[in-house]
Amino acid sequence: MRTPNTLLAFGLIFVSCVFLWPRSILATPDVRYRCPVRAADTPIGEVRLLTRDEAVVVQTLLRTVLMRRVVAEIRKKEETNWPSSRRGSESSRQYVAALERVQRRLWEQRARSTRGPNPPQKLAIEFVSGGNEAWVGVGTFDLQGDPMHFNLSALELFERLDLDAHYVGENIRLILADACQLGEEEIDRLLRGTSVAPSTVLPEHH
Numbered sequence: 001m002r003t004p005n006t007l008l009a010f011g012l013i014f015v016s017c018v019f020l021w022p023r024s025i026l027a028t029p030d031v032r033y034r035c036p037v038r039a040a041d042t043p044i045g046e047v048r049l050l051t052r053d054e055a056v057v058v059q060t061l062l063r064t065v066l067m068r069r070v071v072a073e074i075r076k077k078e079e080t081n082w083p084s085s086r087r088g089s090e091s092s093r094q095y096v097a098a099l100e101r102v103q104r105r106l107w108e109q110r111a112r113s114t115r116g117p118n119p120p121q122k123l124a125i126e127f128v129s130g131g132n133e134a135w136v137g138v139g140t141f142d143l144q145g146d147p148m149h150f151n152l153s154a155l156e157l158f159e160r161l162d163l164d165a166h167y168v169g170e171n172i173r174l175i176l177a178d179a180c181q182l183g184e185e186e187i188d189r190l191l192r193g194t195s196v197a198p199s200t201v202l203p204e205h206h
Contacts, residue, residue, distance in 0.1 A: 031049070033180075044070070048150075056128075056191065059126050061152065062124075062125075063143075088163075090164070106122070124141040126138075134164070
């Protein structure tokens with residue numbers, strides 16, 4: 001039988017988790033735009049522009065057996081976009097380090113649980129900006145149905161980084177430009193739509 005002190009401790013842990021967990025993660029996401037991520041013409045994931053509460057979120061979902069190589073490519077892009085002389089370079093280094101830690105964690109989990117052919121690793125990345133929020137989350141996810149349709153059923157973030165707001169906002173634009181092949185005017189239109197007219201459903205990218 002649990003003592004009152006034990007029950008109180010469980011209650012405090014539960015309350016702490018609810019209030020410390022980022023509010024934008026708990027809210028139901030509103031997907032405004034999505035585009036596929038490809039490697040050598042093979043779809044390996046999706047970039048999605050979301051709104052949750054007052055935050056704009058660019059969510060990247062990657063599913064591949066070559067995740068270490070994908071993370072290495074992200075590192076190269078970050079080093080090019082955020083040299084040491086540019087504001088946000090330290091945030092970029094923290095982000096890349098978190099990516100590499102999570103990728104290793106996913107690889108170790110897969111190695112412990114799998115004896116046959118290696119299944120794909122699933123890596124989730126979120127850049128969140130809006131209100132008083134400017135952070136990046138890195139973790140994993142689960143899907144419903146066809147794995148290439150990316151119908152998200154669960155999201156678990158292993159790391160949450162409070163980073164420079166300029167870096168987070170600018171990287172949201174860079175991800176949309178690079179992954180979705182969007183120009184500045186179209187990115188402006190999409191981001192205005194998330195904040196000015198949140199009920200407007202924006203067209204999907206093909």
